[in-house]
Amino acid sequence: MPEAVPFNKHFPVSWEELHRNAKALAWRLIDKGPWKGIIAITRGGLVPAAIIARELELRMIDTVCVSSYDHQNQREAMVLKGVEGANAGDGEGWLIIDDLVDTGKTAVVVRKMLPKAHFATVYAKPLGRPLVDTFITEVSQDTWIHFPWDIELQFSQPIAKQHRGA
Numbered sequence: 001m002p003e004a005v006p007f008n009k010h011f012p013v014s015w016e017e018l019h020r021n022a023k024a025l026a027w028r029l030i031d032k033g034p035w036k037g038i039i040a041i042t043r044g045g046l047v048p049a050a051i052i053a054r055e056l057e058l059r060m061i062d063t064v065c066v067s068s069y070d071h072q073n074q075r076e077a078m079v080l081k082g083v084e085g086a087n088a089g090d091g092e093g094w095l096i097i098d099d100l101v102d103t104g105k106t107a108v109v110v111r112k113m114l115p116k117a118h119f120a121t122v123y124a125k126p127l128g129r130p131l132v133d134t135f136i137t138e139v140s141q142d143t144w145i146h147f148p149w150d151i152e153l154q155f156s157q158p159i160a161k162q163h164r165g166a
């Protein structure tokens with residue numbers, strides 16, 4: 001397992017930004033199809049998967065349910081549910097969508113289930129990047145991405161204070 005990296009930086013993402021980036025991902029994927037459908041990795045992959053399904057006019061959508069973090073603490077990736085309804089076989093012609101790859105542990109588990117599927121995420125960190133076929137935005141390994149469903153508007157410390165660790 002890769003060394004745990006402390007998250008020194010925070011990258012909040014708004015709903016608009018996520019929508020724009022998920023649409024950018026759909027633009028990248030349209031020419032790589034045709035696609036039989038989407039396997040969304042819950043829970044984080046559900047929102048980008050919905051946006052991409054809408055843009056690519058895909059209606060066959062299944063889930064792989066994986067859990068590997070308690071907030072920022074990583075543990076073993078637990079598969080709660082594999083692909084069931086969709087007849088995805090080895091994944092040929094299918095898209096796997098997740099919000100991000102971080103260490104790549106989740107991607108390794110899902111790729112074993114669907115080795116020929118195309119793995120796409122909105123965000124990627126360097127350790128996970130080699131496991132993704134298509135992504136939009138790279139952030140550094142020590143950055144924690146805050147997705148819009150995990151955050152709310154509140155006071156933010158000036159960067160200088162955060163930098164001094166105040």
Ligand SMILES: O=P(O)(O)OC[C@H]1O[C@H](OP(=O)(O)OP(=O)(O)O)[C@H](O)[C@@H]1O
Nearest residue numbers: 042043044067068069102103104105106
């Ligand atoms: O590349 P990794 O280090 O494996 O991390 C990436 C995975 O971690 C998060 O999911 P999480 O397990 O936190 O569950 P969630 O999607 O339900 O929030 C994220 O949505 C990815 O699926």
Ligand code: HPA
Nearest residue numbers: 069102143144145146147
């Ligand atoms: O940077 C992250 N943000 C949100 N969820 C995550 N799961 C792994 N890494 C991250």
Ligand SMILES: [Mg+2]
Nearest residue numbers: 042043044045
């Ligand atoms: Mg997830």
